[in-house]
Amino acid sequence: MSGRDTALLGRPPHPGGRVPGAATPGVRALPRGLLRSARPRQWVKNTLVLAAPAAAGELDSLHNAARLAAVFLLFTTAAAAVYLLNDARDAEADRAHPVKCRRPVAAGEVPVPVAYAASALLATAAVAGAAALCNPLTGALLTAYLSTQIAYCLWLKHVLVVDMAVVTTGFLMRAMIGGVALDIPLSRWFLITTGFGALFMVAAKRYSEAVQMAGGGGATRALLNEYTTGYLRFVWQLAAGVAVLAYCLWALESDAADAGALLPWRQLSMIAFILAVLRYAVFADRGTAGEPEDVVLRDRALAVIGLVWAAMYGLAVAGL
Numbered sequence: 001m002s003g004r005d006t007a008l009l010g011r012p013p014h015p016g017g018r019v020p021g022a023a024t025p026g027v028r029a030l031p032r033g034l035l036r037s038a039r040p041r042q043w044v045k046n047t048l049v050l051a052a053p054a055a056a057g058e059l060d061s062l063h064n065a066a067r068l069a070a071v072f073l074l075f076t077t078a079a080a081a082v083y084l085l086n087d088a089r090d091a092e093a094d095r096a097h098p099v100k101c102r103r104p105v106a107a108g109e110v111p112v113p114v115a116y117a118a119s120a121l122l123a124t125a126a127v128a129g130a131a132a133l134c135n136p137l138t139g140a141l142l143t144a145y146l147s148t149q150i151a152y153c154l155w156l157k158h159v160l161v162v163d164m165a166v167v168t169t170g171f172l173m174r175a176m177i178g179g180v181a182l183d184i185p186l187s188r189w190f191l192i193t194t195g196f197g198a199l200f201m202v203a204a205k206r207y208s209e210a211v212q213m214a215g216g217g218g219a220t221r222a223l224l225n226e227y228t229t230g231y232l233r234f235v236w237q238l239a240a241g242v243a244v245l246a247y248c249l250w251a252l253e254s255d256a257a258d259a260g261a262l263l264p265w266r267q268l269s270m271i272a273f274i275l276a277v278l279r280y281a282v283f284a285d286r287g288t289a290g291e292p293e294d295v296v297l298r299d300r301a302l303a304v305i306g307l308v309w310a311a312m313y314g315l316a317v318a319g320l
Contacts, residue, residue, distance in 0.1 A: 033104030034118055037087055038080035044293045045174065046075045051194065052179030052186055057317045064182055070133050071181045074126050075174060078142060081122035082149040088115035089153055123150075138181045145173045160226050164202050164235070171198035189250030196243040200277070201292045203236035204284035211287030236284055240277050247273050265316035272309035279305060 049071050053059050059068075087094065087105040094106035104110040110118075123146055130139035148156075152166045175194040179186045210224045210232055251266045279302045283289040296302055 029109055030114070033109035034084075034114075037084050037104050037110055037115065037118075038076075039083050041293060042079070042083075042291065043076050045171070046072050046079065048171065048174035048194075049075060049178035049181075051175045052184055052190065053182055054313075054317065055187070055190060056179070056184045058182055058184060067134075067181055068178055070129075071138065071177055074129050074133070074142060075145075075177065077122050077129070078126035078146050078149075081119045081126065081146070082153065084115045084119035084122070085150065086153045088112045088119065134181055135183070138177060141173060141177050141180055145170060145177075158223055160223065163223060164199065164206060167202045168195060168199045171195075171202075187250065189246050189253070192246040193243050193250060196239045196246065197277075200236050200239035200243055200284075201280070201289070203232055203239055204280070204289040205291070207232035207236060207284060208287045208289045236281075240281060244274055244277055263315075265312045265320070269309055269312035269316060272305055272312055276302065276305045276309060 049068060050059065053064060053068060058064055084105075087103055087110075090100075091105045091112055094100035094103055097106075100106060105112060105115050126146065127139070127143055130142045134142075148166055149170060152163070156166050157163045172191070172195045176186060176191070178184075206224070206227065207229060210227060210229050213224060248270050251270050279299070280289065280295060283295050283299070289295055296306065
């Protein structure tokens with residue numbers, strides 16, 4: 001019996017006008033949907049809060065570990081608020097995307113008003129927690145992150161070039177906040193490497209989206225129609241080059257710090273860093289560089305290179 005026939009019999013085609021197979025929100029489904037909207041897979045990005053303390057060798061005390069754990073939780077809470085706001089605003093467009101249509105808000109598992117309310121609650125909790133648990137500069141940095149990301153969701157994501165700059169800044173703030181929380185001076189080379197490394201991944205992701213959605217009319221990210229694949233390719237290639245150069249300058253500048261080490265681990269780590277960038281660029285060039293954490297997790301060679309780099313870096317910090 002067709003939907004028209006059921007309507008003639010006085011019954012709606014589907015309860016509440018739902019499409020067959022669409023998720024129906026329930027008492028149990030809603031918390032699960034909210035958790036999925038918080039993007040647990042992307043929480044790995046927030047481990048960047050350990051970057052500056054790790055570079056300075058400041059992870060060896062319980063006090064520092066506890067403070068960094070608090071910063072990680074606060075940043076995760078703030079990021080979850082941004083994800084919920086983004087999904088609530090983009091629910092209609094996400095339904096046209098082959099992958100994003102599965103997001104809980106787009107799929108109807110989390111009602112849009114609930115997503116807005118949860119986003120506001122989480123954002124308030126993150127700011128209040130930062131004020132209570134962290135020094136003023138850490139709270140200010142977290143508030144600045146929330147402000148720029150909310151502005152991105154509401155407006156800046158539609159501004160050419162600025163959209164990539166804002167997302168890149170989000171990564172950079174993650175890397176900075178751990179050092180700020182522990183009052184660790186931040187190296188200019190650390191900031192340049194982190195900033196351009198983030199821009200490399202952001203531009204590679206945009207390039208991949210543009211390649212995959214070519215011919216799709218830009219229904220899910222209208223701004224992609226204003227970028228050319230050639231321009232996005234130029235950006236990720238430029239960013240990769242600057243990131244590699246900055247890392248090498250930092251490593252070569254650190255000869256004095258590694259004078260007592262058995263091997264120049266910091267200098268040797270340049271090899272692993274460059275290999276990691278070149279390996280990631282393979283996926284960027286193919287147009288398959290989506291979420292950074294997905295690229296790393298699905299490519300065993302890249303994961304191994306990352307572990308080798310981390311081991312060399314750790315040995316350099318330990319002075320072994």
